[in-house]
Structures are given as C-alpha cells and as structure tokens.
Amino acid sequence: MTSPVPAVVLLSGGLDSCVTAAWALSQGRAVHGISFDYGQRHRAELAAAARVAAALGLASHRVVRVDLAAIGGSSLVTGAPVPKDRSDAEIGRGVPSTYVPARNTVFLSLALALAETLGAAEIWIGANALDSSGYPDCRDPYLRAFEAMANLATAAAAEGGTRYRIVAPLVAMTKAEIARRGAELGAPMAATHSCYDPAGPDALACGRCDSCILRRRGFVQSGVADPTRYAAEPPR
C-alpha cells in the first residue's frame, strides 16, 4: 500500500473550497487545510472552515493570520458597506468593492510556503471563473502563471526537483454544477458559510450580498437541497 499523496487545500469555509477538499480526498490525497484570518468582516467563515475540516477528517488544518486590513482596499476588510441586492447585470459588470487586492496571490503564496514545508507538491484551490463576482484572480491563466512562478520560487523546485501544481477543479464549473458535484462527493455543504455580511446572533447568511445570491441560485438550479438558513428572502 502506497502512502497518500500530500496536498495543501485552501479552505475558506465556503461552498467551493469544501467541495474542492472533498474532491482532493476522493482522489486519495492526504489533505492539509489552510485558512486565513485576514481581518475579514465575515469571520463566521473561519468557524465554518474548522467545521468542514473536522467533518472531512483532514490530515491537518491551520489558520494563518495575515493582516490585510493594514493594507486596505476592500469593503471586506474595511468598514465600507458590502453591496446588496445587485442584479445579474450588476454582478457581471466589473470588479466589485468586495474584491480584496491580490487576495488569492497572498493566500496561494502562504499555501506554497506550507506545501514546501510539508513536502507537498499540490495546492488545491476552489477558484471559479464563472459565478465568481468578477474577481480576476479566479481565472485559469492567472493560476497557470502562479504555478510557473512557484516552480522558480522555492528551494524544493530549484534544487529538489519538485514540480508544484495548482489544482483548481471547479474553475470552469457553474455554481449549480459545484453543488451537484458536492452532493455526489458527500461534501459537508451544510457546514459551509458563504455570506459576506452575516448578521444576528446566529450569524445567518444575509441572502442579499453577491455571494448569497450566487450560492442560493446555484442550489436552486442544481436541484440539490440548499442547507443554508438565510435572513432575507431573495430579491425579486
């Protein structure tokens, strides 16, 4: 019996990274989850990441602090309001205020540091170019450029012969396809949290930010039951 291939998986606490982690496990990977405490307003996602890691029985899970609030530039780390009740046309048009400058680059860099430390060559990320609210760092050409850079960045690549791979199995899927794939894999989707602006003592999903709108519609279109409790009805 061969030992499982180690892989680092970015775990945000949201739907996409939950399905990605379950996917990596289904491929026989020993999954090491990494989450980030970056001053995000929606800190409920860190509790969700821990629930997902426990439900999946990951090999390890750690939360790394990185102070993106000291850099600013996003309504997710400042006090600025999160956009609500946006139409499809609005969500599809340009980069919204919830964009965090270079966030996936910062997160993938820290995941690369962990991968090198653990001797893992694979970094799995739930990046998704469709239904992703217009973020440039969720697209495949970006991910391939990061991979090329990673293979020049590290001692493991430069001297050890490691070839890093950025694995993004959801990159071309719709939210509905992701929900269906999650159901097939038995991913613990009820443990996840996607809302940018949870409210109330139970940290219910607001139902009105871009992330809630895309998630709710994805479940409706997938035919998979949505385990999320929303604070508000969908906008008409």
Next chain:
Amino acid sequence: MTSPVPAVVLLSGGLDSCVTAAWALSQGRAVHGISFDYGQRHRAELAAAARVAAALGLASHRVVRVDLAAIGGSSLVTGAPVPKDRSDAEIGRGVPSTYVPARNTVFLSLALALAETLGAAEIWIGANALDSSGYPDCRDPYLRAFEAMANLATAAAAEGGTRYRIVAPLVAMTKAEIARRGAELGAPMAATHSCYDPAGPDALACGRCDSCILRRRGFVQSGVADPTRYAAEPPR
C-alpha cells in the same frame, strides 16, 4: 511639474533594501515602504526598517503582520540554531536552514496588494542573486515570473490597464558594489541591520552568521567604511 511616480519598496531593515529605497528616491519615486513582522528571530530588523524609513523621509511606511511561524520550515522562525562561521564553500553550497519557504513570494504578494491599493505600478525589491546565501527567490527569472503573474492577478491589471513592474536594481551586483552604490546615493547604511542572530542588550550583529559574513566582507572589498558594530571578530 509632474507628480512623482508612486512605488512600493520592500524594506527589511537590511543593507540591500536600504540602498534600493535610496535608489528609487534618486529616480524621483514617491516611495511607500512595506516591512513584515513574520515572527523572525531577528526582530531588530524592524526597528532598523523604521530608522531607514525615517532617515530617507519616505512617503509612508507600514509594518504588516503575517504569521510565517505558523507554517515553520526555517531556522529564522523556529528555535533552531542559525548556522555560524561557515566558509565560502559552505555558504555557496545549497539552500541553508535560514531559508524561509516562499518568503519573497509572500512578501511580494503583500507588496502587490499594497501597490494595487495605492495605485502604484512599481514594486522595488533588494533581491540579490550574488552573495545571497543560495536563496532561489532572489534570482531574476523568478522575479520576471512573479511580474508575469502579477499582471494577471489584479483588477488594476485586468481592467485598469496597469502594467506592474518588479524592479530589482541590485540583482546582479556584488555586496561590495552595493555598499559603494549606497555610499554614492547617501543611503543611511548606518541605520541598517543585517544579522540573523543579534545578541546582547544592544542587539549587536553577531559577526558570524552568513548575513554578517557577507555584509562585512562586502564593506571590506568596497573600500567603504563599515558602520556596523559586530559582537565577534571575523572567523579565520
């Protein structure tokens, strides 16, 4: 009169980044310094970075916390001993224990986030492929790969037409050439701190780690007076 071009400069508190910041200023840049509190054992370098920023009169300077100690993998962030009294052959051979996995990638990613937030297109870094103790992320092909990735990573590049440049003016220089260039530029080299393992109440440079050995020899070869106070004589 045109307004100065904004630039982000990585400021470690060491000699190379001090000369790099002075170089950027000499080119008319409005320099925004960024330093990192990453759990390094040689925290005296953060005080040095603040001294350098003040001496140069930078447009801004900030310290961003990122918890690389939670990832481990380097004697600079764990309790492992730092190598001392190594010969040239030993320093030139392979990647030492002071290597921090993917450190420059993490630092450049955070600098990129700051550049995007400030509307700067240039990131200056004192990376140096010679006399750099064998770190793979100090070489030019790596820096060009990071630049290519950055130009796919950000909203400013994807939608705003910004072309990011990673500027590494020291990459092909020897330590002696860097010291001479610093003297020509009037860089505040006396404010800098390079030692990996400072000791005593005055945080004197140890004189024996790779960084001290390379720095001391560079000054000797340059003919520029070395402002550093070392705790130990050079090894014979």
